[in-house]
Amino acid sequence: MSVDIDTKFVLQLDWNLLRTFLVIAEEQSITLAAHRLLRGQPSVSLALKRLEIELGCRLADRGHGTFRLTAAGRRLYTECSDMFGGVGQLPEAVREAVNEISGEIQILLASHVVTPLLDDQLKALSRDHPNIRFSIRIDTSARVIQAVRERHASFGICLVNRKFPDVDFDLLYREFFGFFCGPSHPLFGRENLNMSDLHDHAAVSFDTEDINDALRPVALLRSKWGLDYDVVGRSSQLEEVRRMIECGLGIGSLPIHVTERDVASGRLWRLPPYADPPEVDIYLVTNPAKRLNRAEELMIGRLKRVIADTPLAERTYKTAF
CATH class of the missing domain: 1.10.10.10 (Winged helix-like DNA-binding domain superfamily/Winged helix DNA-binding domain)
Structure with a gap:
């Protein structure tokens, strides 16, 4: 040659x-x-x-x-x-290359996880470390926890019904559930209602609205006021529960802070209880036995610091608009 x-x-x-x-x-x-x-x-x-x-x-x-x-x-x-x-x-x-963080972060979320605490970290990591890749999947809270326990996910954010000793649960934020109806429902637009006015109306619900499941506080309120006798629709996904409520299938519960725009635009109407609605805690779920890449370590570390540095009152979403 x-x-x-x-x-x-x-x-x-x-x-x-x-x-x-x-x-x-x-x-x-x-x-x-x-x-x-x-x-x-x-x-x-x-x-x-x-x-x-x-x-x-x-x-x-x-x-x-x-x-x-x-x-x-x-x-x-x-x-x-x-x-x-x-x-x-x-x-x-070379030092910059060594310090550059890459890798995939696999995140599992319950369907109604809506919080700037997560969004802010996604924005920051994407901006500061463009080589990080994200995979986000929505599932039931039970399956989210199972996937974290089996080390199939970097971490999960979901409701928690039962705390297992082999994974860590950090309270990420607290939200409140309210009852809502859609524009075609007979209670839409009516003010000064009380809980008895909701009786005998059909309902839609999350699969987890059970006294033995993650949305126990909501299930207990339903049971107390007889709102669990005629459930015409169920789903594990927030978007589908909201869809059924908006379409007038029945009364349903949703996180109050998530529905603010829908109420303002006339797609949903807030029903009682207006005071002391059911509160639900949303947890960051991690597995200390999982071997993490640098991207996962960074993301989880940031979320845990936010939890440690932010008082719970500032991680609790309002109960009224």
């Missing part, structure tokens, strides 16, 4: 010659360059001659106390300055 002249030059060149020439050009003197390089003057002069032979041209006019770079010498000096300037940046570039 043939090798062209330029490639042969690169392969055979002694790069120390370029470094020596750079110092000679900067000092404009063989003698001063030798002092700076802690080498003898003959050695530095020989290095310059060797480089000129390699390149096939004269790089400097010297003699009788004068030193002046030729046109070729000035061009080579510019190229060497750029090259060695880039080499000087290598340690910083």
Whole structure:
């Protein structure tokens, strides 16, 4: 295989010659360059001659106390300055590469997890570490916890009915559920209602609205006021429960802070109880036995710091608009 002249030059060149020439050009003197390089003057002069032979041209006019770079010498000096300037940046570039965080974060959420506490961290990590990739999946709270226990997810955010000893549960935020109806419902637009007015109306609910499940507080209120006798629709997804309520299938419960825009736009109507609605805690669920990549460590660490640094009152969403 043939090798062209330029490639042969690169392969055979002694790069120390370029470094020596750079110092000679900067000092404009063989003698001063030798002092700076802690080498003898003959050695530095020989290095310059060797480089000129390699390149096939004269790089400097010297003699009788004068030193002046030729046109070729000035061009080579510019190229060497750029090259060695880039080499000087290598340690910083390597450190930046080492500090760059990448990897995939697999997040499992219950369907009604709506909080800036999570959104702010997603924004920050995406901005600061563009090589991080995110995978977000919605599932029931029970399956979210199961996936975290089995180490299939980086972490989960969901309601919690039962706390297992092999995973950690950190209270991320507290929300309140209210009852709502859609525009076609007979109670829509009516004010000053009481709980008895909701009796005998059909209902829609989350699958977890059971006294033995995650939405126990809501289920207890339903049971107390007889709102659980005629359930015409169920879903584990917030969007589908909201859809059924809006379409007039029945009365349903939703997180109050999530419905603010829908109420303001006339798509939903808030029903009693107006005071002391059921409260539900949403947890960050992590598995200390899971081996985390750096991206997962960073994300979980940030969420835990937010929890530790933010009083619960500031992580509790309002009960009224």
